[in-house]
Amino acid sequence: MNAVFVACALFAIGLYGVLVRRDLIAILASVEVMIGAPLLLLVALGARLDGGAAVESIGLLLLVLAAAEAAVGLALLVLVARVVRTTRADELVEVGER
Numbered sequence: 001m002n003a004v005f006v007a008c009a010l011f012a013i014g015l016y017g018v019l020v021r022r023d024l025i026a027i028l029a030s031v032e033v034m035i036g037a038p039l040l041l042l043v044a045l046g047a048r049l050d051g052g053a054a055v056e057s058i059g060l061l062l063l064v065l066a067a068a069e070a071a072v073g074l075a076l077l078v079l080v081a082r083v084v085r086t087t088r089a090d091e092l093v094e095v096g097e098r
């Protein structure tokens with residue numbers, strides 16, 4: 001039951017970071033924290049079940065997919081930073097209106 005509270009706290013912290021931060025790098029890091037919360041629940045569920053190896057392997061697969069998503073997100077972020085010369089989300093909206 002403690003893992004549920006920790007996962008909820010992680011998700012809430014990540015959601016707060018997405019809503020409050022203006023820098024795209026910080027937003028991407030907050031999204032990764034939000035993705036980590038259900039992964040924690042999967043691993044905790046696998047540890048509680050007798051045949052939890054399947055659940056833990058699904059969690060490991062999702063962790064690898066989250067790492068690939070982070071790599072693609074960082075690549076897109078570098079591309080945006082090179083073209084627009086900023087990583088601030090509020091400045092990107094203003095650039096798009098020109």
